[in-house]
Amino acid sequence: MTHIPADPAPLMHLPVLPAEVLDALQPAPGKLIVDGTLGGAGHTRLLLERGAHVIGIDQDPFALERARALNLPGLRVLEGNFREMNTLLSSIGVTQVDGVLLDIGVSSFQLDDAQRGFSYHTEAPLDMRMSQSGESAADVVNTLSAEDIASILYEFGEERHSRRLARGIVAARDQEPILTTTRLAEVIKRSYPGGHARGIHPARRSFQALRIYVNDELGALREGLNAALSVLAPPSLEGHGGRLAVISFHSLEDRIVKRWMKTQPALTPLHKRPLEASDEEQASNPRARSAKLRVAEVRPPRDIASGSGWDDEETP
Numbered sequence: 001m002t003h004i005p006a007d008p009a010p011l012m013h014l015p016v017l018p019a020e021v022l023d024a025l026q027p028a029p030g031k032l033i034v035d036g037t038l039g040g041a042g043h044t045r046l047l048l049e050r051g052a053h054v055i056g057i058d059q060d061p062f063a064l065e066r067a068r069a070l071n072l073p074g075l076r077v078l079e080g081n082f083r084e085m086n087t088l089l090s091s092i093g094v095t096q097v098d099g100v101l102l103d104i105g106v107s108s109f110q111l112d113d114a115q116r117g118f119s120y121h122t123e124a125p126l127d128m129r130m131s132q133s134g135e136s137a138a139d140v141v142n143t144l145s146a147e148d149i150a151s152i153l154y155e156f157g158e159e160r161h162s163r164r165l166a167r168g169i170v171a172a173r174d175q176e177p178i179l180t181t182t183r184l185a186e187v188i189k190r191s192y193p194g195g196h197a198r199g200i201h202p203a204r205r206s207f208q209a210l211r212i213y214v215n216d217e218l219g220a221l222r223e224g225l226n227a228a229l230s231v232l233a234p235p236s237l238e239g240h241g242g243r244l245a246v247i248s249f250h251s252l253e254d255r256i257v258k259r260w261m262k263t264q265p266a267l268t269p270l271h272k273r274p275l276e277a278s279d280e281e282q283a284s285n286p287r288a289r290s291a292k293l294r295v296a297e298v299r300p301p302r303d304i305a306s307g308s309g310w311d312d313e314e315t316p
């Protein structure tokens with residue numbers, strides 16, 4: 001491991017929807033909860049404060065280093081991808097838990113640490129890997145065909161100028177490989193019709209797309225949901241089992257969570273619509289603005305004919 005974040009002081013991560021997550025997972029002494037996205041341990045601290053034991057999983061070795069340094073009593077830390085949660089848990093002899101939390105995406109630690117290459121504002125190596133293994137964003141933009149790059153920008157960034165931007169990227173890399181965040185941002189800006197996107201930085205959607213692709217975020221989410229379900233406690237005599245709480249930040253993720261929860265006969269959703277942050281929270285934590293929390297509980301198999309309990313309105 002070569003990179004240590006320079007200054008830990010600005011690296012604060014405010015957990016989103018804190019009250020809603022506590023209400024969903026009902027931490028208490030004697031309960032065991034998995035935080036599949038430990039990050040800055042913001043949610044984990046809240047769960048621990050209420051007496052639960054927490055197993056914190058993260059694929060980012062730097063996040064784990066920081067979390068271990070906190071020495072939080074009741075927290076056990078595991079390195080890995082939450083898509084393999086069941087295997088990771090069974091490696092420490094745990095087969096069943098009372099709750100699982102997934103707070104998808106990157107943390108402010110990762111975004112604010114320029115060297116990780118997630119931000120188009122600061123010059124850094126074009127990396128974007130949370131786990132520090134596998135293909136980096138630089139590998140992707142310098143080796144894939146224009147067609148494949150366009151598909152990534154379109155599918156994961158909903159970038160409508162994907163083909164044009166991909167052609168711009170390939171033309172630029174033919175001159176010189178694209179190795180830094182700022183060069184990629186500049187290439188995208190130059191290729192963008194009129195040089196700007198309405199209301200947002202022209203590189204924003206493309207950076208999001210590359211990050212999702214590099215970390216296979218949607219694949220991990222799909223597998224992580226199934227892995228979580230496989231470790232949640234079955235219903236007690238009163239009919240209540242383990243709970244799964246998932247926070248997502250854009251419609252691609254929320255759609256996956258919503259559709260998956262809808263099709264699991266073992267799960268009952270707790271709310272008809274996803275929970276969102278209050279105006280107050282949105283004002284104090286910009287990251288909370290796009291957060292959506294969906295919660296479901298393991299219950300005895302539902303009567304399919306009685307309906308799923310979900311609103312049928314599609315997530316945009």
Ligand SMILES: C[S@@+](CC[C@H](N)C(=O)[O-])C[C@H]1O[C@@H](n2cnc3c(N)ncnc32)[C@H](O)[C@@H]1O
Binds near residue numbers: 013105
């Ligand atoms: C949004 S942050 C979580 C913040 C945390 N809830 C808090 O309050 O501090 C997401 C974290 O999950 C990690 N992560 C994202 N996808 C993951 C995956 N598939 N497996 C394991 N960790 C993942 C990231 O490395 C990051 O540290």
